[in-house]
Amino acid sequence: MASQHGSGTHVERRVLITVTGIVQGVGFRPFVYRAATSRGLGGYARNTLAGVEIDIEGSQDAVGSFCSELEVNPPSNSRIDSITSVEFPLNHPRSFEIIESGTGASRSALVSPDLALCDDCRREMLDPRDRRFHYPFINCTHCGPRYTIVDDIPYDRRRTSMREFPMCPECYREYHDPLDRRFHAQPVACFTCGPRLALVGADGQLMLSGAGDAYGARDRAEEILSGAAERLRLGKVVALRGLGGFHLAANARCDDALELLRTRKHRPGKPFAVMARSIDDVRSFANVNPEEEVRLASAAHPILLLAKKNPFPLSTLVAPDNPFVGVMLPYTPLHVLLFEISDLPPLIMTSGNLSEEAIAIGNEEAIERLHGIADAFVLHDRDIRVRCDDSVLRVVNGEPSGRSFQIMVRRARGFAPLPVQLPSESPDMIAAGAELKNTICVVKGRRAFLSQHVGDLDHTESIDAFEETVDHLTAMYGIRPELVVHDLHPDYYSTHWALRFAGAKGIGTVGVQHHHAHIASCMAENGVTEPVVGIALDGTGFGTDGTVWGGEVLLTDGARFERVGRLGHLALPGGDLAATEIWRMALSALIASNGADAAQCAAELLPRSVVDRLPFVQEAVEKKINTPQTSSCGRLFDAVASLIGLRQEVTYEGEAAMMLEAAAERGTRDDAPYGFSVCREGMGRTTDSKTLPICPFPAEGEGTPAAEPLTANELFNISPVPVIRSIVADLRGGVPKETIARRFHNGLVTAFATVAGCCARQAGIRTIALSGGSFQNALLLRGLTTALEAEGFHVIAHRDVPANDGGIALGQVFAALRRIQSVSV
Ligand SMILES: [Zn+2]
Numbered sequence: 070m071a072s073q074h075g076s077g078t079h080v081e082r083r084v085l086i087t088v089t090g091i092v093q094g095v096g097f098r099p100f101v102y103r104a105a106t107s108r109g110l111g112g113y114a115r116n117t118l119a120g121v122e123i124d125i126e127g128s129q130d131a132v133g134s135f136c137s138e139l140e141v142n143p144p145s146n147s148r149i150d151s152i153t154s155v156e157f158p159l160n161h162p163r164s165f166e167i168i169e170s171g172t173g174a175s176r177s178a179l180v181s182p183d184l185a186l187c188d189d190c191r192r193e194m195l196d197p198r199d200r201r202f203h204y205p206f207i208n209c210t211h212c213g214p215r216y217t218i219v220d221d222i223p224y225d226r227r228r229t230s231m232r233e234f235p236m237c238p239e240c241y242r243e244y245h246d247p248l249d250r251r252f253h254a255q256p257v258a259c260f261t262c263g264p265r266l267a268l269v270g271a272d273g274q275l276m277l278s279g280a281g282d283a284y285g286a287r288d289r290a291e292e293i294l295s296g297a298a299e300r301l302r303l304g305k306v307v308a309l310r311g312l313g314g315f316h317l318a319a320n321a322r323c324d325d326a327l328e329l330l331r332t333r334k335h336r337p338g339k340p341f342a343v344m345a346r347s348i349d350d351v352r353s354f355a356n357v358n359p360e361e362e363v364r365l366a367s368a369a370h371p372i373l374l375l376a377k378k379n380p381f382p383l384s385t386l387v388a389p390d391n392p393f394v395g396v397m398l399p400y401t402p403l404h405v406l407l408f409e410i411s412d413l414p415p416l417i418m419t420s421g422n423l424s425e426e427a428i429a430i431g432n433e434e435a436i437e438r439l440h441g442i443a444d445a446f447v448l449h450d451r452d453i454r455v456r457c458d459d460s461v462l463r464v465v466n467g468e469p470s471g472r473s474f475q476i477m478v479r480r481a482r483g484f485a486p487l488p489v490q491l492p493s494e495s496p497d498m499i500a501a502g503a504e505l506k507n508t509i510c511v512v513k514g515r516r517a518f519l520s521q522h523v524g525d526l527d528h529t530e531s532i533d534a535f536e537e538t539v540d541h542l543t544a545m546y547g548i549r550p551e552l553v554v555h556d557l558h559p560d561y562y563s564t565h566w567a568l569r570f571a572g573a574k575g576i577g578t579v580g581v582q583h584h585h586a587h588i589a590s591c592m593a594e595n596g597v598t599e600p601v602v603g604i605a606l607d608g609t610g611f612g613t614d615g616t617v618w619g620g621e622v623l624l625t626d627g628a629r630f631e632r633v634g635r636l637g638h639l640a641l642p643g644g645d646l647a648a649t650e651i652w653r654m655a656l657s658a659l660i661a662s663n664g665a666d667a668a669q670c671a672a673e674l675l676p677r678s679v680v681d682r683l684p685f686v687q688e689a690v691e692k693k694i695n696t697p698q699t700s701s702c703g704r705l706f707d708a709v710a711s712l713i714g715l716r717q718e719v720t721y722e723g724e725a726a727m728m729l730e731a732a733a734e735r736g737t738r739d740d741a742p743y744g745f746s747v748c749r750e751g752m753g754r755t756t757d758s759k760t761l762p763i764c765p766f767p768a769e770g771e772g773t774p775a776a777e778p779l780t781a782n783e784l785f786n787i788s789p790v791p792v793i794r795s796i797v798a799d800l801r802g803g804v805p806k807e808t809i810a811r812r813f814h815n816g817l818v819t820a821f822a823t824v825a826g827c828c829a830r831q832a833g834i835r836t837i838a839l840s841g842g843s844f845q846n847a848l849l850l851r852g853l854t855t856a857l858e859a860e861g862f863h864v865i866a867h868r869d870v871p872a873n874d875g876g877i878a879l880g881q882v883f884a885a886l887r888r889i890q891s892v893s894v
């Protein structure tokens with residue numbers, strides 16, 4: 070035994086190792102260098118278009134130990150997808166080197182998301198003896214900008230916006246020293262050679278410049294940040310150029326400042342995010358549990374929706390009438406310095422834009438677009454190549470099981486452009502996504518790259534951002550699309566773009582129904598390919614039968630779907646207008662449920678101004694004037710929120726639903742659910758294809774609590790009419806609105822769990838998928854998961870991909886890929 074072990078050390082080996090995944094811009098080659106040189110191995114490492122290539126040669130034991138080091142101890146921000154190695158004849162290299170990037174392989178290297186300031190850099194930046202003391206752009210291989218400065222891959226300084234900054238001798242030395250933390254840190258810089266700040270007034274006039282010789286550069290940076298801090302303290306609005314775009318900052322304790330900002334930004338009620346200096350500061354105004362703390366301080370540093378402290382010590386204008394406040398910690402050195410230099414109170418940090426437009430990124434662009442909003446601008450000269458907002462997420466405690474859920478509300482900085490692995494190889498394609506909260510998705514091989522949040526495509530700036538994102542992602546990953554996937558809505562900008570783009574390129578298009586895409590997105594994120602029953606609940610999506618969908622139970626294998634259940638129709642008086650003037654939905658619900666008594670009910674329950682509109686709505690409903698039918702879950706939430714008096718009009722999507730959820734949270738879990746009536750409806754089933762059914766229902770459906778098994782072409786109609794009647798009765802009986810809100814949530818959970826469970830059992834399906842914007846609602850997500858798991862189903866939901874329309878593009882590519890496969894089988 071001993072001799073065998075001994076002989077191993079004398080055998081020489083050479084292997085060529087290819088590592089794929091997030092292995093560029095995360096200190097991977099320096100790590101490889103140290104692992105190789107410390108073992109006396111020779112060879113080289115380089116970035117390629119596919120990842121990192123390592124040619125390693127030395128004793129058998131050393132090579133073996135090197136390989137296990139790669140697998141066991143990779144840098145913390147890397148993510149290895151695969152390691153392959155091939156034996157080669159010996160080459161006897163003299164040393165180990167890091168060499169120039171190769172560009173021969175196909176483009177599949179992953180670009181790292183941006184990384185929040187690391188502890189080492191933070192310490193150096195605050196150390197007066199360090200040469201980067203107070204340098205607002207300090208970074209290393211463990212932190213700093215990545216995706217937002219990248220022009221192309223492989224990830225190298227000359228393919229980023231840092232190529233404008235030739236390194237000074239000291240930075241150059243660090244960059245080339247394999248034992249330094251900044252070895253091959255592409256954005257490495259200092260006061261002498263790197264980006265600088267400038268302070269500019271409201272009209273774009275230069276007030277303080279950080280440019281010029283290095284001497285005094287630190288003093289000027291400090292002066293600029295102190296100047297900005299002073300203005301913030303005085304209640305001014307300051308635009309700050311950050312990592313993925315501009316923020317508008319204001320003092321979160323100052324009512325006047327926030328009122329000014331809300332007026333100027335045309336944003337009356339939608340909550341603002343707050344940046345606080347430290348986790349202790351966060352604790353002073355919000356409740357944070359240990360899990361949330363970990364997320365706040367993670368490399369992504371997202372905005373987390375936290376429960377407000379009561380009383381709330383910040384301005385009520387931060388998040389009016391909202392139980393939550395969005396919170397983040399400083400994630401760039403610039404942010405950290407701003408707080409350190411001047412001991413600022415928590416600051417509002419909201420996207421630098423008007424209402425729902427795309428975030429501004431360029432200096433001149435910001436001065437022009439934010440003119441009249443910002444009183445001053447803190448600029449810098451490191452260009453932002455990719456618009457990338459802050460990500461927003463929420464952690465939900467999964468009582469009673471104790472499991473927690475992560476709800477991704479907006480996926481952008483810190484997460485994009487991480488790919489989702491597809492079940493099989495795909496031709497190159499682009500999916501154009503939906504209209505609101507748009508994202509796009511490009512596919513290369515087995516990877517689906519879901520873009521960062523683009524915005525609502527009803528603004529020209531967002532449309533520009535959409536096209537920019539398509540161009541950037543397709544160029545970076547060398548996408549030669551063979552297919553463009555889009556929503557079925559004929560009026561979405563994304564649909565128009567897809568058809569135009571495909572026409573110009575002479576390539577094919579695939580339309581995917583909105584709610585089918587939601588469920589497909591959930592399947593893609595969870596790597597599920599077997600048929601599922603999907604519960605898709607959201608605001609609105611274009612149905613295949615000319616009505617507006619949004620409360621759907623679908624049976625799907627990913628490729629195609631059948632609609633096997635839906636919420637009962639309500640009239641949508643005024644079409645899209647009903648989504649903001651939500652009293653329209655209350656009147657519609659009263660007309661549907663109480664008929665001739667609607668006027669009496671309205672007079673008792675609703676404000677005078679609304680009651681006066683009843684005859685007009687009644688006429689619109691009767692004569693079907695601009696009044697389509699809808700099965701939307703979001704609009705039903707609106708109706709209930711209006712009936713119980715939470716809101717009559719809303720200023721942003723999901724506002725009423727969130728108010729209703731907050732009210733329900735104050736109710737109790739045991740409040741008896743309202744009973745939706747569930748009935749079978751003949752000839753109601755619609756599909757996106759005539760060649761189905763994909764899953765014929767067997768006759769022997771076991772244990773169907775709600776109804777008899779469906780026969781072909783039937784669907785379950787989940788009517789809210791009895792619920793509205795019960796709400797009216799409860800309101801008349803003086804039942805608190807918290808109880809009503811909770812009974813409504815509990816009723817929805819019971820009805821959808823019953824119908825989905827029944828359909829799944831009939832079809833012999835085990836997995837139930839939950840998707841759509843309504844699953845940002847913790848009570849629905851937790852309630853349906855718990856109820857369905859109790860019935861023995863495997864429930865899948867979203868985690869890193871938004872359940873809202875930000876996840877649609879991923880579902881579109883998944884559905885298209887599955888369709889291609891089902892045709893070719
Ligand atoms: Zn660092």
Ligand SMILES: [Zn+2]
Nearest residue numbers: 237240259262
């Ligand atoms: Zn330097």
